[in-house]
Amino acid sequence: MEFNFSDKANRFKPNIFNILNERKADMQARGKRVYDLFVGTPDFKPEKHVMDVVVEASKDPENYKYSLGDTKELIDSVKKWYARRYDVNLESNEIMSVAGSQEGFAHVAMTVCNPGDLVLVPNPGYPVFEMGPYLNDAEIDYYELDKDNHFMPALDRISEEKAKKAKMMIVSYPLNPTCTCADRDFYVKLMEFAKKYNILIVHDNAYSEIIYDGREGISFLSVPGAKEVGIEFNSLSKTYNLTGLRISFAVGNAEVIKKFKTIRSQFDYGTSYIVQKAAIAALDGPQEGVKKQCLEYQKRRDALCGGLNSIGWEVPYSEGTMFVWAPVPKGFETSDDFCMQMLENTGVLCTPGSAFGNLGEGYVRFALVLPVETIKEAVELIGQWLKKYYN
Ligand SMILES: Cc1ncc(COP(=O)(O)O)c(C=O)c1O
Numbered sequence: 001m002e003f004n005f006s007d008k009a010n011r012f013k014p015n016i017f018n019i020l021n022e023r024k025a026d027m028q029a030r031g032k033r034v035y036d037l038f039v040g041t042p043d044f045k046p047e048k049h050v051m052d053v054v055v056e057a058s059k060d061p062e063n064y065k066y067s068l069g070d071t072k073e074l075i076d077s078v079k080k081w082y083a084r085r086y087d088v089n090l091e092s093n094e095i096m097s098v099a100g101s102q103e104g105f106a107h108v109a110m111t112v113c114n115p116g117d118l119v120l121v122p123n124p125g126y127p128v129f130e131m132g133p134y135l136n137d138a139e140i141d142y143y144e145l146d147k148d149n150h151f152m153p154a155l156d157r158i159s160e161e162k163a164k165k166a167k168m169m170i171v172s173y174p175l176n177p178t179c180t181c182a183d184r185d186f187y188v189k190l191m192e193f194a195k196k197y198n199i200l201i202v203h204d205n206a207y208s209e210i211i212y213d214g215r216e217g218i219s220f221l222s223v224p225g226a227k228e229v230g231i232e233f234n235s236l237s238k239t240y241n242l243t244g245l246r247i248s249f250a251v252g253n254a255e256v257i258k259k260f261k262t263i264r265s266q267f268d269y270g271t272s273y274i275v276q277k278a279a280i281a282a283l284d285g286p287q288e289g290v291k292k293q294c295l296e297y298q299k300r301r302d303a304l305c306g307g308l309n310s311i312g313w314e315v316p317y318s319e320g321t322m323f324v325w326a327p328v329p330k331g332f333e334t335s336d337d338f339c340m341q342m343l344e345n346t347g348v349l350c351t352p353g354s355a356f357g358n359l360g361e362g363y364v365r366f367a368l369v370l371p372v373e374t375i376k377e378a379v380e381l382i383g384q385w386l387k388k389y390y391n
Helices: 006-009 016-029 048-057 070-085 102-111 126-137 162-165 184-197 252-266 273-284 288-310 335-346 372-390
Strands: 095-098 120-125 137-145 166-172 200-202 228-235 248-254 323-327 363-367
Touching: 006 048, 006 126, 016 184, 016 335, 048 248, 048 273, 048 288, 070 095, 070 273, 095 252, 102 166, 102 200, 102 228, 102 248, 102 252, 120 126, 126 137, 162 166, 162 184, 166 184, 184 200, 228 252, 248 252, 252 273, 288 323, 288 372, 335 363, 335 372
Parallel strands: 120 137, 120 166, 166 200, 200 228
Antiparallel strands: 095 248, 228 248, 323 363
């Protein structure tokens, strides 16, 4: 039978990720070493106390039933965590779990957008910021993030017409892929902008605990008035190395959370009890591991950024996230071309900036997912290759 797939389905083509993955497999099959700094999956382990809870919970048959929602214990843990960590007081009806922020972003536009309604998304930005609204038939408009403006949105450059039309705006700091952070003043301005134009702000706070040089991750909700205009996703994936468990929280405006819960109840019967218990253990348990891990990421950042600068590749030091955003060295046509050539010549694999929007072109993103010593080896190989390349 021949299927006529939908226009939406047909939009998704094999992309540079698939191509690079194939090249990686091909190199490995040829016995060549690949330094995989491509995907943002932490190589750190979950804490033992979290894994122990999962093991125990998995032995109880009751935990295999539909949960149909979040337990009071889970909601209380999130409340305590937000109060402790950001000094933000949340009510129970301002909290819900989602199956990862990725899933949350894929569906959240449904809360306020009819087909054709406008959503403002960052360019460059994390792909689902654009794909979520697209999947929900919203219209997408990009706000440009410019290096000269510290990759911050220039709110005063968004036209009155566009601002009035927008129903939702997606914002995220520390931002994947630019690795820059926002200060409290920015969030105040964002809240005022949203209030003036009646725009739902959806802030992604995936990297508030991976932030460097003494900076502190901020919750958008810590700005007075933010709960009136927005919600925030806060994922346990990177903070606690639980990427495969799929748990994140949407917190903030009670009406939006209520609507989102109602929508999600149409396609989800609740977060697994086992996962809920793991999240409680992570949120309530000792937090030293989170800080230690952040320092380890910082050492990796120093090894990569310091190393690349020492071989003459000028790369800014990331302020936050588990990534490094590096301008493509001179002489290469595109970020795709550079990544392919670097992989072939050195075995080092990173992501072309074009995967994060057209304004990501001219950059590549490295994920800090290898130990310091291995990163140093990778830098050495890149140095040797670039030296030959320019001679
Ligand atoms: C900025 C950002 N948001 C969300 C996600 C997805 O998080 P989750 O595992 O909670 O779906 C990622 C994963 O890399 C990310 O980088």
